[in-house]
Amino acid sequence: MMLPRRSALALPALIGTVALSRPGASQAGGGVLRIAMSANLRNLDPAKMTIGEEFLYSVLVFNGLTRMKEDQSIEPELAESWTYSDDLKTWEFKLRRGVKFHHGREMTADDVIATYRRVLDPATSSPSRSNYDMIEQMEAPDPHTVIFRLSYAYGGFADILSDRQVKIIPADKVDDLATRPIGTGPFTLRSYTPGDRMVLARNPDYWEAGPKFDGVELRILPEMSVRIAALQAGDLDVVWDLGPENVRALRDVRNVRTDSVATASWDGAIMNCSIPPFNDVRVRRALHLAVPKADVAEAVLFGEGTPTHSPIAPNHPFFASDIPIPTRADVAGARRLLREAGHSGPIRVPLIIPVGRPVRERLGVTLQQMARPSGFEFEIQRVPFGRYSAEVAGKVPIYIDGYFARPTIDTSTYPFLHSRGSQNSRLWIYSDPRVDAALDAARLAGDVNVQKEHYVAMQRALVDNPPCYFAYAQKFACAYRTAVKDVQTHPMRWFDLRAGYIAS
Numbered sequence: 001m002m003l004p005r006r007s008a009l010a011l012p013a014l015i016g017t018v019a020l021s022r023p024g025a026s027q028a029g030g031g032v033l034r035i036a037m038s039a040n041l042r043n044l045d046p047a048k049m050t051i052g053e054e055f056l057y058s059v060l061v062f063n064g065l066t067r068m069k070e071d072q073s074i075e076p077e078l079a080e081s082w083t084y085s086d087d088l089k090t091w092e093f094k095l096r097r098g099v100k101f102h103h104g105r106e107m108t109a110d111d112v113i114a115t116y117r118r119v120l121d122p123a124t125s126s127p128s129r130s131n132y133d134m135i136e137q138m139e140a141p142d143p144h145t146v147i148f149r150l151s152y153a154y155g156g157f158a159d160i161l162s163d164r165q166v167k168i169i170p171a172d173k174v175d176d177l178a179t180r181p182i183g184t185g186p187f188t189l190r191s192y193t194p195g196d197r198m199v200l201a202r203n204p205d206y207w208e209a210g211p212k213f214d215g216v217e218l219r220i221l222p223e224m225s226v227r228i229a230a231l232q233a234g235d236l237d238v239v240w241d242l243g244p245e246n247v248r249a250l251r252d253v254r255n256v257r258t259d260s261v262a263t264a265s266w267d268g269a270i271m272n273c274s275i276p277p278f279n280d281v282r283v284r285r286a287l288h289l290a291v292p293k294a295d296v297a298e299a300v301l302f303g304e305g306t307p308t309h310s311p312i313a314p315n316h317p318f319f320a321s322d323i324p325i326p327t328r329a330d331v332a333g334a335r336r337l338l339r340e341a342g343h344s345g346p347i348r349v350p351l352i353i354p355v356g357r358p359v360r361e362r363l364g365v366t367l368q369q370m371a372r373p374s375g376f377e378f379e380i381q382r383v384p385f386g387r388y389s390a391e392v393a394g395k396v397p398i399y400i401d402g403y404f405a406r407p408t409i410d411t412s413t414y415p416f417l418h419s420r421g422s423q424n425s426r427l428w429i430y431s432d433p434r435v436d437a438a439l440d441a442a443r444l445a446g447d448v449n450v451q452k453e454h455y456v457a458m459q460r461a462l463v464d465n466p467p468c469y470f471a472y473a474q475k476f477a478c479a480y481r482t483a484v485k486d487v488q489t490h491p492m493r494w495f496d497l498r499a500g501y502i503a504s
Contacts, residue, residue, distance in 0.1 A: 034238070036221045066079060070261075072491060074159050079095060159408045234255075245302055289330040294327050351368060417439060476490075
């Protein structure tokens with residue numbers, strides 16, 4: 001039996017209606033929104049995207065079957081509605097009729113299936129492939145219906161269809177995605193000049209109301225000081241991804257507003273659990289005793305973040321708030337654990353930090369200074385972030401990195417912390433049977449309260465056997481000219497621009 005869709009099972013907020021009304025005509029005359037970002041896009045193909053600048057572009061040019069709103073609830077996007085079976089293993093999605101790709105062809109179920117087959121194909125090398133490994137079979141009984149059959153029960157399936165790398169692409173234009181991407185989104189790509197800007201134009205045939213903007217320019221300006229100066233001069237409308245120090249500095253600037261929102265994006269010290277000295281849990285625990293997270297969050301983020309045990313953010317109902325986070329260093333306790341692990345003198349290892357990521361650079365230097373009294377002698381080594389994948393991840397004892405929020409708790413935790421997780425194998429090479437059991441049970445549970453029990457158990461195990469120094473859940477902030485109206489900062493680091501406009 002197929003049931004109507006209920007509230008999401010892995011998000012804090014309850015979900016609203018499963019069907020949206022038919023939109024009216026698009027409204028023009030909203031001007032061109034000029035958004036400054038820091039880096040080039042490395043991929044225009046949504047299946048291969050990995051960085052925030054790419055995610056920002058993707059929601060403007062493409063749509064998914066579902067969409068995450070600013071309050072982190074899930075609503076229909078290209079799917080008009082959906083139902084699922086009692087055992088949570090069969091999901092049927094009804095697609096919107098009349099939705100056209102930018103090249104004029106109507107979107108059909110075949111495009112949806114082609115999109116997911118491509119993400120699941122190892123040859124595509126999509127970083128989100130493991131998030132969808134429960135998909136066993138897909139069917140299209142008619143052009144506007146897609147049925148997903150799963151290999152195991154998964155209550156948050158509709159939620160993960162809102163993620164970044166599963167935007168729907170036309171099956172007949174896959175070969176063009178790297179250079180001439182075509183989607184169904186509110187804007188079409190006009191041009192992209194690396195090192196300068198990406199130019200997007202309003203899609204006159206967009207299937208829902210909006211956008212009001214005539215276009216969007218994503219300008220690439222690596223220096224934050226240049227971005228802020230251009231915003232204050234009126235040469236830009238939005239600065240995306242403010243540093244925490246910039247939020248404080250811009251709060252009282254005339255004609256500028258800042259907007260900072262809590263997220264599950266986190267930074268931390270990645271410790272390789274397979275090589276010395278961090279293959280000994282006592283050393284990993286000693287670092288936690290040596291460096292109090294509250295002090296780190298204040299020193300690095302100026303209050304724009306909150307200490308956490310894991311990728312589960314403190315504002316989420318699954319966060320284990322009863323597990324204390326130390327507020328002061330326990331130097332004696334840290335040194336005792338290091339002696340028990342056989343280290344009579346200081347531990348001297350390189351600490352790799354990414355060049356060009358100022359917050360993470362600051363985190364690395366802060367850890368180096370705060371850990372020294374407890375017996376850690378970290379030597380800072382700076383490596384360009386672009387070389388991390390080839391030279392750093394999974395290869396060095398300890399380095400500074402972080403990850404953006406995912407659409408569900410399962411996708412935020414399972415790939416990273418399960419012994420078979422796709423991210424685990426390239427980060428810390430961590431294994432704990434208690435964590436595996438909790439994650440396996442949580443993704444099979446259909447009851448939110450039962451899910452919470454398993455995720456709390458996971459957090460308790462992580463405190464006892466940490467794979468990483470999860471420093472904090474970081475807020476995400478942007479700055480806007482006050483003339484920019486009805487545009488909000490999104491916790492997933494993108495913008496919903498359908499209702500926005502520039503006031504005259």
